[in-house]
Amino acid sequence: MKAFATALLVCVAACGQGRAIFNVDVYSFLQGTGRDTFPYVIPPSLSTTVNTVQKVSLPPGFGSSGVDSVRITSGNVTLVNDSGAGSIGISVYFAGDSAGTYSAPAALTISPTAVSGADTVAVPISGDISAVVDSLFNQSVLWVRIEATGQNSSLTQTAGGTGILTALMIRVVLQDKVF
Amino acid sequence: MRTGVVALALVLLVLAPVRAAHAQFSFDARRFGMGGVSLGRDGNVSRFNPAYRAVKKRSTPNGAPRISIPIPIGLVDFLKQHPLGRLRYDPMFNPDSAGFNPIALMNLITSPPIFYDVKKPPAPTNDVEFTIGKNAFVMDLGEAQVLIPEQEFGLGTTSRVLDIAGPGIAGFHFGVMWFLHYDIGLTLDDSLRRVLKDADSVRANSIYSIRADALGQSGIAPTISYSGRITHGAGGADSSDDGFYLGGAVHYYLGAGYARGQGPAGFVTGTPVFVTTPTPLLDDTVWTSNKAFATGFGGDVGVAWISGPFEVGFGINDIGATLSWSDTKIQRFHYFSVGDSLSTELVANHVPTKTKLPITYVANSAIRMGTGTTVGGDVVNSGRGTVIHVGVEQRYTVFAIRGGVSRDQRKHMQFGFGGGLRFGGLGLDIGFWTHSPALSEKRAMTMATSISIY
Numbered sequence: 001m002k003a004f005a006t007a008l009l010v011c012v013a014a015c016g017q018g019r020a021i022f023n024v025d026v027y028s029f030l031q032g033t034g035r036d037t038f039p040y041v042i043p044p045s046l047s048t049t050v051n052t053v054q055k056v057s058l059p060p061g062f063g064s065s066g067v068d069s070v071r072i073t074s075g076n077v078t079l080v081n082d083s084g085a086g087s088i089g090i091s092v093y094f095a096g097d098s099a100g101t102y103s104a105p106a107a108l109t110i111s112p113t114a115v116s117g118a119d120t121v122a123v124p125i126s127g128d129i130s131a132v133v134d135s136l137f138n139q140s141v142l143w144v145r146i147e148a149t150g151q152n153s154s155l156t157q158t159a160g161g162t163g164i165l166t167a168l169m170i171r172v173v174l175q176d177k178v179f
Numbered sequence: 180m181r182t183g184v185v186a187l188a189l190v191l192l193v194l195a196p197v198r199a200a201h202a203q204f205s206f207d208a209r210r211f212g213m214g215g216v217s218l219g220r221d222g223n224v225s226r227f228n229p230a231y232r233a234v235k236k237r238s239t240p241n242g243a244p245r246i247s248i249p250i251p252i253g254l255v256d257f258l259k260q261h262p263l264g265r266l267r268y269d270p271m272f273n274p275d276s277a278g279f280n281p282i283a284l285m286n287l288i289t290s291p292p293i294f295y296d297v298k299k300p301p302a303p304t305n306d307v308e309f310t311i312g313k314n315a316f317v318m319d320l321g322e323a324q325v326l327i328p329e330q331e332f333g334l335g336t337t338s339r340v341l342d343i344a345g346p347g348i349a350g351f352h353f354g355v356m357w358f359l360h361y362d363i364g365l366t367l368d369d370s371l372r373r374v375l376k377d378a379d380s381v382r383a384n385s386i387y388s389i390r391a392d393a394l395g396q397s398g399i400a401p402t403i404s405y406s407g408r409i410t411h412g413a414g415g416a417d418s419s420d421d422g423f424y425l426g427g428a429v430h431y432y433l434g435a436g437y438a439r440g441q442g443p444a445g446f447v448t449g450t451p452v453f454v455t456t457p458t459p460l461l462d463d464t465v466w467t468s469n470k471a472f473a474t475g476f477g478g479d480v481g482v483a484w485i486s487g488p489f490e491v492g493f494g495i496n497d498i499g500a501t502l503s504w505s506d507t508k509i510q511r512f513h514y515f516s517v518g519d520s521l522s523t524e525l526v527a528n529h530v531p532t533k534t535k536l537p538i539t540y541v542a543n544s545a546i547r548m549g550t551g552t553t554v555g556g557d558v559v560n561s562g563r564g565t566v567i568h569v570g571v572e573q574r575y576t577v578f579a580i581r582g583g584v585s586r587d588q589r590k591h592m593q594f595g596f597g598g599g600l601r602f603g604g605l606g607l608d609i610g611f612w613t614h615s616p617a618l619s620e621k622r623a624m625t626m627a628t629s630i631s632i633y
Contacts, residue, residue, distance in 0.1 A: 021308040028312035029454075057453050058311070 019068065019173055022058075026144055026168040027075075030054050036166075042086050042152035042159040049149045052165070053098055056142045067130070067137055068173040072108060075125030075168040077148070079115050084159030086152040087112035090123060093145040094133040101145035107132040112151060115161065125168065137172055144168075206293070207247035208629040211610030212597025213570025214583020216555045218545050223559050226339070227541035228481035228494025229426030233350065233406040244606060244631035249293055252628055257292035297611065298624040314451040316381040318374060325621075327376040328367070333393075335362030337497065337539055337562045350407035356430070360536050361395040362563065371445065383452050388445025388460055396437035396502065396534055398473065404428035412486070424483040426494070434473030434502045437534055439466040442512075461514035461521070466532055468504045475502040477536065488547035493540070500536035507532040537562045551575065564588035570595065577601055581610065591615050593622070599631075606631035 030036040030052065038050040072092070079088055089112035095101040107129040115121055136142055146168075152159045210217055217223065225231045261269050271284060310317040320327070337360045345354030371387040373379035381387065405427050412421025442463030449455030477500025483492035509526040539562050545555035551574035559566045570583025579599040587593055597610030608629050613622040 019306045021306055023308065023310040025310065025312035025315065028314065031313070 022172040022174070023073075024056060024058065024142075024170045024172065026054065026056055026170055027165060029056050030165060030168070036164065038146075038148055038163045040088070040148060040150045040159075040161060040163060042084070042150040044152055044154050044156055044158060047149060047151045049147060050163075051145055051147050053101055053143060053145045055098070056144060058137065058140050058142055067135075069128065069130045069171075070133055070137065070173075071128045071130070071171045072126050073169050073171045076166045077123045077125060077146075078164045078166055079113060079119075079121045079123060079161060080164060081115035081117065081119045081121070081159065081161035083117070083161075084152060084157045085114070085116040085154055086150055086159040087114045088123070088163065089113070089149045089151075090125060090163075091147045091149070092125065092129075093147065094129075094136050095143050095145075096136060096139055096141070098143050101143050105132060106147075112149075115159070129170075137174075205247075206249040206629055207244070207631070208249075208597060208608035208610040208627040209244070209247070209572070209579075209581065209599065209631065211294075211612040211625070211627040212581035212583070212595050212599075212608065213555070213572060213610070214568050214593065214595035215566075215585045215612070216557055216568035216570035216583055218553060218555045218570075218572075223541050223557065223561075224492060224494075224543055227479075227496055227539060227559070228483060228492050228543075229404055229406050229428050229479050230424040230481035230483040230494065231406075231492060232344070232404075232426060233408050233424045234420055234483060234485070244633050246632040247608075248630045248632070250628040250630065251293050252626070253292040253295040256295055294625045294627040296623060297626050298622070310380075311453055313453055314383060316452055317378055319378040320375065324376050324378075327372065329372070329376075331364045331366045333362070333364040333563075335364070335537075335563045336360075337536055344404065350405050352402075352404045352406075354402050354404065356400050356402055357397070358400055358432070358536070359397045360562070361393075362537070363393040364391070366390045368443070368445070381448055381452050383448055383450040386445060386447050386460060388443040390443045391463070392439075392441045394437070394439045394534065396434055396536075398432055398434035398436075398471075398502070400430035400432045400477075402428050402430045404479075406481075419487075420485045421487060422485060424481075424485070424492075426479070426481040426483075428479040430477050430479075430497075430500070432473070432475040432477060432500060432502050432536075433471075434468070434475075434504060434534075435471045437466075437468045437473070437502075437504060439534070440464070458516040459514050461512060463512045464526065465510050465512065467508050467510075469506040469508055469529065470504075473502040473504040473534075475500060477501070488549075490546070491544040493542045495538060495540040497536040497538055500538075502534050502536070504532050504534065506530075574601075579608075587615065589615065591622075597627075601631070601633070604633045606633065 027036065035052040035054055038052055040048060040050055042048045077090055090110040091106040092108045093101040093104045094107050095104045108125065108127045110123060110125055113121055113123050146165065148163050150159065205211065220231055220234055261271060266272050271287070307321060307323060308319040337358065339356045340359050341357040343354045343356065344352040347353065366389065367375070368386065368388050368390065370385055371389065374381055374387065407425060408422045409425050410423045412419050440463055443460060444463065445460045446457040447460055448457050477497045479494065479496045480498065481492065481494030483490070506529050508528045509530065511524040511526050513522050513524065515522060539560055541557060541559045543557040545553065547553045553572045556567070556569040566585065566588055568583065568585040570581065572579055572581045577600055579601065581597045583595045585593045593613045593615070595610060595612045597608065599606055599608035608631055610627045611624055612627065613624050615622055
């Protein structure tokens, strides 16, 4: 990857005061691994949490960069509810290692989305996460955890279904000093 | 790290297509105003055409000045913007500054700020955007894509560091010259070019490389040359320069040393692209001379014809210049991913090889009309691409207006215009000249001012 990095840095160097913008397709790292889907089963009157964790490789050279902004520009989870009713909230966490994603504050929290019966609901995920995670982009490896928290308000019926991640693109804007 | 990368970037950028710099490095504003054409009988003409060595050095052939002294308005402006006492902190020279732009620095190196830049050379400062996925890596360089060369790029020239004519008789001279030839050519392979220029994604299991071919050689050449005036005008030999001139030289080249390297350098991607580590690719062959005194013959030929206001010449150098090296070592440098090692393999040693000096030439023509008009042009190839200049000057009493066009080594059209005042032996000239510095397709414009002494 050093050859990539060198070519990349030379290219950035050639662009003077321009910014370097990185669009990191996190979803591509999850796609096809099984970690892009999270089945949920929520017993009556209870809540449950499911997680999916993924390592993401970043280009080297971010180390001395000044991060202008980090934003989830394009993200989507499709909730395919099979039965029951409830609500599913989604949170996204970032950390430098896998375990750290469980202690890190949520970078982005999406308000619970109601599901009922056999239903398919798209939940868009987007927002500015600069304040929470900018320093993490100083590393060449990033871990992301997506947490879905389901709440079943029914007293009798179990809610069940599958959440399917279909997109998650993070846009990182760096100041010129990439290296 | 940043300084190193910037240095690498500068080297790559400087190696990129080299523009025709003849006019830019001239101190004569007249030449700027005439699109780079030189009406004098020095410089390229006498360097490449041995016949011109027999033409008398008159003070004002075709109205050319004896001396041109530049008025460095550009230098004053440059020092105003970049005070000497603060160069250390100047973003232009400080790679650690966020405002540092290697393209701007290279523009400065290749276009010294002697003259005033009316339109500054473009230095892209756009955003660059990278898209990274498990199996994708896209680099959108935006406007900076123009910096990526389409074809082979590099630099090279054949120069005669010293060319001593020595003593002679009846037009014949015995002398010696010290020649130096280098040529560095780099070519991006199609896939790497698509990645950098068309923002195509890096693909899995693919090769991305730059192919290099570099040669450097130097030596001396004892020379027998002839330059003479074969015919002269009706008024006799001393009445004018009119006549037909012939020149030639035979060189016995004695090579002092040479080295050549050839092969690709790059990497091979794995699957997926951004999870696996690419494998470096290096498989180059290097030739080096073990012993000096390669031998070879070559020659120069030139003709010039001057008839009143008309003058035409053609000179060609290093015809058939092939050097035979009797003792050469050939080595192969190969990178093996297994063991992460670089191996050096001796392919052959003490074997004969041959190198060539490229043929270089100049063709020039000028005509002075009775109406105060002078038209001139030249075609020059100094070893890496042809440069064409055509220009015209019209004089009205003490005033002169000038214009010209040229095609540079990158085959870009450039334009010049200007004017001047002349009072007796003293003149003041101004010339405007477009050029495409750095690697940009866009033109910059420079205003040159000079004082001419006739």
